[in-house]
Amino acid sequence: xxxxxxxxxxxxxxxxxxxxxxxxxxxxxxxxxxxxxxxxxxxxxxxxxxxxxxxxxxxxxxxxxxxxxxxxxxxxxxxxxxxxxxxxxxxxxxxxxxxxxxxxxxxxxxxxxxxxxxxxxxxxxxxxxxxxxxxxxxxxxxxxxxxxxxxxxxxxxxxxxxxxxxxxxxxxxxxxxxxxxxxxxxxxxxxxxxxxxxxxxxxxxxxxxxxxxxxxxxxxxxxxxxxxxxxxxxxxxxxxxxxxxxxxxxxxxxxxxxxxxxxxxxxxxxxxxxxxxxxxxxxxxxxxxxxxxxxxxxxxxxxxxxxxxxxxxxxxxxxxxxxxxxxxxxxxxxxxxxxxxx
Amino acid sequence: xxxxxxxxxxxxxxxxxxxxxxxxxxxxxxxxxxxxxxxxxxxxxxxxxxxxxxxxxxxxxxxxxxxxxxxxxxxxxxxxxxxxxxxxxxxxxxxxxxxxxxxxxxxxxxxxxxxxxxxxxxxxxxxxxxxxxxxxxxxxxxxxxxxxxxxxxxxxxxxxxxxxxxxxxxxxxxxxxxxxxxxxxxxxxxxxxxxxxxxxxxxxxxxxxxxxxxxxxxxxxxxxxxxxxxxxxxxxxxxxxxxxxxxxxxxxxxxxxxxxxxxxxxxxxxxxxxxxxxxxxxxxxxxxxxxxxxxxxxxxxxxxxxxxxxxxxxxxxxxxxxxxxxxxxxxxxxxxxxxxxxxxxxxxx
Numbered sequence: 062x063x064x065x066x067x068x069x070x071x072x073x074x075x076x077x078x079x080x081x082x083x084x085x086x087x088x089x090x091x092x093x094x095x096x097x098x099x100x101x102x103x104x105x106x107x108x109x110x111x112x113x114x115x116x117x118x119x120x121x122x123x124x125x126x127x128x129x130x131x132x133x134x135x136x137x138x139x140x141x142x143x144x145x146x147x148x149x150x151x152x153x154x155x156x157x158x159x160x161x162x163x164x165x166x167x168x169x170x171x172x173x174x175x176x177x178x179x180x181x182x183x184x185x186x187x188x189x190x191x192x193x194x195x196x197x198x199x200x201x202x203x204x205x206x207x208x209x210x211x212x213x214x215x216x217x218x219x220x221x222x223x224x225x226x227x228x229x230x231x232x233x234x235x236x237x238x239x240x241x242x243x244x245x246x247x248x249x250x251x252x253x254x255x256x257x258x259x260x261x262x263x264x265x266x267x268x269x270x271x272x273x274x275x276x277x278x279x280x281x282x283x284x285x286x287x288x289x290x291x292x293x294x295x296x297x298x299x300x301x302x303x304x305x306x307x308x309x310x311x312x313x314x315x316x317x318x319x320x321x322x323x324x325x326x327x328x329x330x331x332x333x334x335x336x337x338x339x340x341x342x343x344x345x346x347x348x349x350x351x352x353x354x355x356x357x358x359x360x361x362x363x364x365x366x367x368x369x370x371x372x373x374x375x376x377x378x379x380x381x382x383x384x385x386x387x388x389x390x391x392x393x394x395x396x397x398x399x400x401x402x403x
Numbered sequence: 404x405x406x407x408x409x410x411x412x413x414x415x416x417x418x419x420x421x422x423x424x425x426x427x428x429x430x431x432x433x434x435x436x437x438x439x440x441x442x443x444x445x446x447x448x449x450x451x452x453x454x455x456x457x458x459x460x461x462x463x464x465x466x467x468x469x470x471x472x473x474x475x476x477x478x479x480x481x482x483x484x485x486x487x488x489x490x491x492x493x494x495x496x497x498x499x500x501x502x503x504x505x506x507x508x509x510x511x512x513x514x515x516x517x518x519x520x521x522x523x524x525x526x527x528x529x530x531x532x533x534x535x536x537x538x539x540x541x542x543x544x545x546x547x548x549x550x551x552x553x554x555x556x557x558x559x560x561x562x563x564x565x566x567x568x569x570x571x572x573x574x575x576x577x578x579x580x581x582x583x584x585x586x587x588x589x590x591x592x593x594x595x596x597x598x599x600x601x602x603x604x605x606x607x608x609x610x611x612x613x614x615x616x617x618x619x620x621x622x623x624x625x626x627x628x629x630x631x632x633x634x635x636x637x638x639x640x641x642x643x644x645x646x647x648x649x650x651x652x653x654x655x656x657x658x659x660x661x662x663x664x665x666x667x668x669x670x671x672x673x674x675x676x677x678x679x680x681x682x683x684x685x686x687x688x689x690x691x692x693x694x695x696x697x698x699x700x701x702x703x704x705x706x707x708x709x710x711x712x713x714x715x716x717x718x719x720x721x722x723x724x725x726x727x728x729x730x731x732x733x734x735x736x737x738x739x740x741x742x743x744x745x746x747x748x749x750x751x752x
Binding site for chain 1: 482528532533534535537538539541542543544545546547548549550552553556557655662663666670676677706708709710711712714715716718719722723726
């Protein structure tokens with residue numbers, strides 16, 4: 062999957078370029094390697110870190126972020142950004158929980174409703190960006206406020222308690238299949254389907270084309286606006302799925318669910334190696350990025366640092382990831398021009 | 404947007420110039436502002452009282468002050484989303500310093516230096532690192548807020564000296580003008596002159612229109628970009644100090660959610676999100692418009708939740724409307740040109 066957007070750097074060259082390219086291409090592996098090293102350190106301080114129950118708890122929590130990060134990654138690959146995902150998660154979570162509390166729908170119906178709301182809100186974003194041509198940052202900053210406002214208006218001060226949900230609705234968050242948590246399986250499913258979609262369908266190739274060079278894509282006759290619209294719609298749908306998972310995980314839901322989650326989601330996408338200039342990155346990378354951040358959050362708690370550090374670490378992770386990418390990209394370019402001159 | 408209307412050819416006829424003045428974004432804002440004032444007056448007899456006016460302006464001053472440097476940054480073609488977190492970090496740092504016995508006269512300059520340093524970090528990553536300002540400042544949005552939380556934690560510091568809090572919600576003696584408004588107007592005046600009357604301003608527009616051309620014309624693009632981010636960080640820290648004084652409490656979550664309003668104000672003021680155009684008077688008018696709008700909504704007992712929906716809509720509309728107006732004007736020009744074509748052909752023949 063890693064070759065998706067990095068074809069340009071694949072030809073053989075000087076050794077320096079080769080190892081830089083390797084790091085650039087193996088982002089997923091590098092992240093896993095860092096996790097192993099950090100994990101070894103943390104487990105020395107807090108042995109419970111290595112327990113199966115801790116692992117599955119971290120992976121389950123990270124899965125929620127990973128699912129949205131996959132959607133966000135698709136948008137970022139098209140050179141967009143979606144800041145409204147946290148409000149979509151919140152609105153979907155409250156709507157699903159409240160519907161169950163009122164017995165208005167059965168669990169399957171409530172899940173369908175949640176996914177439907179996510180899809181529609183994603184389409185709203187897509188419409189504003191692709192049809193009305195409002196830059197993604199402005200459009201989704203606006204809809205972040207609008208969707209959250211709607212959530213507050215619907216919810217008011219009300220809070221749906223865990224007991225208000227249909228019995229058994231939250232089970233998927235706590236069950237596993239052959240030892241693998243259900244949420245992790247959902248995430249793997251989303252990543253596999255999404256990656257095949259991006260890799261092997263016409264739409265998928267167009268996503269990368271629009272992101273890497275919009276002018277060339279337009280000249281080739283790629284319907285960029287439709288591609289961008291679909292990207293935002295998919296992102297909304299996946300945020301909706303995350304909203305449903307949010308209810309299953311936390312049970313007690315009010316109008317503020319998922320407030321502030323967007324920074325963690327963007328951090329996951331960026332640390333997962335998705336290029337913020339668009340055109341390259343993988344969905345698996347974004348998902349592993351989410352796992353990486355979930356892992357750091359867990360390590361913080363176990364090592365005894367306060368939760369307050371988390372926000373700062375998200376910031377450092379975002380800045381480090383984009384700076385590191387930029388250094389690697391420039392070195393590759395320099396190496397390319399040098400070998401080109403010979 | 405305003406660039407299109409601002410570059411009226413000097414040879415234009417009187418009628419043409421008049422319609423262009425009418426179509427200027429700032430003119431539309433004045434009309435909207437007057438409309439809102441009439442509406443507010445109809446909603447409540449207290450609306451036009453000086454006391455209410457002082458209140459509605461005071462409530463928005465931190466946002467207004469941060470919007471001024473952001474106007475320059477957006478004209479430059481960049482964005483700074485981290486301002487709200489810098490205001491929070493400034494508030495937390497000031498509270499921390501005061502609680503550990505540092506006097507205000509020393510604490511405030513230190514906080515402003517922190518703001519400048521944060522802005523420098525943004526500026527270096529964007530201007531030297533060549534990274535997109537959107538992602539960089541999203542990163543520092545998280546980083547600065549995180550630092551604020553680390554510095555102060557969940558506690559609040561509130562035993563500030565009276566002289567300091569007086570600066571937050573007191574008035575200029577003998578008037579109802581709040582002190583922060585004086586800060587805002589002075590800053591608007593200085594930045595307005597710099598932007599519209601000096602070579603620095605012309606260079607900012609030049610970079611926003613085409614950074615490459617500007618660089619080849621001898622503009623020090625990197626330095627100017629970095630300086631504006633430093634300015635933005637410093638002013639955001641100043642806004643944090645004012646916020647602390649106005650609430651007479653320092654908290655790590657101060658200013659949370661302000662970015663939306665700040666960006667809305669700047670874009671409503673006519674700055675082009677793609678860079679190259681925008682004005683300080685436009686931003687000042689937009690501040691007043693948003694202040695009056697929020698106040699009118701409050702008087703109409705519209706809840707804060709619905710107000711945030713209105714603000715989000717306003718942000719999106721402030722980009723859509725000018726772009727539609729621009730397209731409509733282009734279409735109109737095309738029609739007009741077609742109508743004049745036969746006459747031109749005769750003249751040329």
